[in-house]
Amino acid sequence: MFNRNFAALILFFMDRIKVYDKTFVPYIPHDELMGCIDKVAEEINRDYAGAEDVPVVLCILNGSIMFTGELMQRLNFPCQLVSTKMTSYVGTSTTGEVKQTMPLTASLKGRRVIVTEDIVDTGLTLVALKKILEEEGASDVKICTMLFKKDAYRANEKIDYIGKEIPNRFILGFGLDYNELGRNLRDIYVLED
Ligand code: IMP
């Protein structure tokens, strides 16, 4: 008994992750993330079944790279991967200013687009992105996000596919970073209180 508790304590301690000055604790395990991705993939497959065009999956780099990769493996209609990079976060909060730091890798004129985001927080990125896609001449835009911080959301854009709603806390892992570290973690961690 003593040994088992002792082992659990050590495991808990070893599960914590320190990145720079901050400590993160386990939050969403990989298997749960896979379940969320299964769910959104099912919804998208249902909505795009029999598509005669080739819809575009638009990966918002860098955060969405893991999510987009997993999602695309589950899509069962012909689709094209396009990427762009949007930047707004420094450290653990948004700067309030969104910049497109890498242009679209292909034209989206006349194309149906499914935007894939790792997380929607304030929604500022989405607003900036919608404007870019309008100017670009996309024929239809749907938004798909793995995670959604509902209480932080300040935009009016409709979010069409949501993997999981989470509280307004800073998280790390599975593509999401803290000053560019932590993207390679398989699970998602949350900043310790
Ligand atoms: P928004 O523009 O405020 O909606 O923020 C969107 C972007 O900020 C996301 O695509 C992420 O790259 C980043 N972001 C938001 N919340 C977090 C977080 O908790 N951890 C790491 N990055 C985040």
Ligand code: MG
């Ligand atoms: Mg992002």
